Amino acid sequence: MLRYLFGPGKNEEHVNPRLVAAWSGPDYLSSLAPPLRPSGRHDVRNLARLLEQPVRAGRNPPQKFVWHASVRNHITDRILSDSQWAHIATEMVAAVGIAPHGDPDAVRWVAVRHAHDHIHIVATLVRQDGATVWAWNERLKAQTAARDLEQRYGLHQVGPVDRTSHRRPTAAEQNKTRRQRRPEIPRDRLRREVRATAAAATDENDFISRLQAAGVLVRLRYSTIHPDEVTGYAVGLPDHRTSTGDTVWYGGGRLAPDLTLPQLRRRWEPGPGTMPRVNAQDPGRPRHQYRSTVFRQATAAADEGAHHLAAQRDTDEDGIAALAEAAADVLASTARAFEGRKGGPLTNASETFDRAARETHWRHPGRLHPATIQLRSMSRLISTVGRLTNEDDAVAALQLVLRLSMIADNLANLRDAQKRIHQAQAARQAAESLRAITEASRSLPAVQRTAAPPPTPPRQGYPKGRAV
Structure with a gap:
């Protein structure tokens, strides 16, 4: 770890690597700093030996005893000094509990800086009195400390963890x-x-x-x-x-x-109120005309929902949450009709909007707003009408996308009022993406005809046992 941090990096991105903080305090940084070899590389062997001394003398030390964390500023933040980064590192190791303030027997650790916008903290998880430290919930503790440091230093506010984000690929x-x-x-x-x-x-x-x-x-x-x-x-x-x-x-x-x-079961519950019946397709009516009508009905429901969301954002959070979820379903179905299974810009915008619409806990709204009921039906109906095949379909669908951008804007205001910064940012990003897609699509030629998707299979009960 130290060889990497004090080395040139994978792409020569490490510039002037240096210690900015250590367990021993600022007075000993110069003696701990790895010296340069004639080759120009840093000799980290002595620093590694000092960090590992408590581990070698500890009582039943763990096999994996190195703790590492990186702390990075936002791209818009000012450049902090080495002393400011040293204070941040000290607060971080104290917050996660491996080196509390005023504890002379805490673990040994160092903070390395090789770029203007971040530092790396490396510690060994055996205290100097021989006891092992287990950094329980260190991620949440470090994030809480980071939110406090953002305010103290006037940095970009990331916002607290809301537990609504999906897991990222490892x-x-x-x-x-x-x-x-x-x-x-x-x-x-x-x-x-x-x-x-x-x-x-x-x-x-x-x-x-x-x-x-x-x-x-x-x-x-x-x-x-x-x-x-x-x-x-x-x-x-x-x-x-x-x-x-x-x-x-x-x-x-x-x-x-x-x-x-x-x-998902909660989503499929009909809820209070009656789900509207959508007129079946006239056998003598062209399918594309029916498809356009479906999108126009969904647009009217989205328009009503956007106005309701703007007027009631501070009074009926549970009802608004149900409306936002229904709008997210409509957008997901529309993206599939536009782009198919391979996805594209509209599918990405749908993912972002869904992030903004998620709730931190289950919502139990009273009687659903008519726009919510209609949007729930429209999301299912859009999924059955198939891919877009002509310009009329595209125009009708783009009108729906534009109305959904209005819902995203109003949802961003709700998330701001709830102090849920991540979701407010996601809502605004989704709104901007949806408007950009609408503007870009208006300048394109008519939608090329595509083959209709296979019909939906008949409903069946799922079998018990192994994978199906």
Whole structure:
């Protein structure tokens, strides 16, 4: 670790690597600093030996005893001095509990700076009195300390953790995707597929059937107390396997917080009020005309929802949450109609909007607003009318996209009022992306005709047992 931090980096990006803080205080930094060799590289052996001394003398030290964290400023922040970074490092190690203020027997640690916008903190997890330190929940503690330091130094405010973001692909997943030359990380593909399917499905049976029709493997989890009760699910891809040939499974919660089976069941509940009946297609009416009518109905519902969201954002948070979720489903279905399973800019905007619409806990609204009920129906209906095939379809769909950008703008104001900075930023980003897509699409020629998707399979009960 030290050789890397004091080295040139992977692309010669490390400039003037140096110690800015250490466990021994500022007076000893010069004696701890690794000297330069004739080759121009730093000799870190003595510093490594000093850091490891408590580990070698400790009582039953852990095998993995190195703790590492990087602390980075936002791109818009001013450049901090070495002394300011030293104070930040000291606050961080104290906040996570490995080197509390005023504890002379705490672990040994150093802070290395080799760029203007960040530092690296390296510690060994054995105290100088021989006891091992376990940094429990250090990520949350470090993030809490970072929010405090942002205010104290007048830096960019990131906002508190709201637990609504989905899990990002790990480094191992990204490396495996590159090795296998996949166009997309399996976790991301599955999350998009499950989200679009959930927006189109009417219940659990329909959800499972649609996933199977899309080529997604599904494995159900059953209760250990009531063997016939389904308590969860996992999904996988037929060609995504481990080195031993087993399918790599992702539970709904590993894809996104709102894709667990209990959350999906809540979404499929009809809720108070009656779901409207949508007029069936006239057998003598061209399909594309029916498709345009569906998008126009959805646009009217989105317009009503946008105005309701603007007028009621401070009084009915539960109802607004239901409306935002319904709008996210409509956008997911529209993106699938526009871009298909491979996705594109509208699909990316849909992912961003969904991030803004998620809630930190379950919402139990009273009587749903009519626009929410209508949007829920429209998301399912849009998923059944197939891909866009002509300019009339595209124009009608773009009008819907523009109205959904208004909902995103108003949702951003709600998130600001709730002090949920991450989701407010996601809502604004989604609104800007949707408007940019609308403007760009207006200058394009008519939508090229595409083949209609295969019909939705008949609803079936899901079997019990192994993957289907």
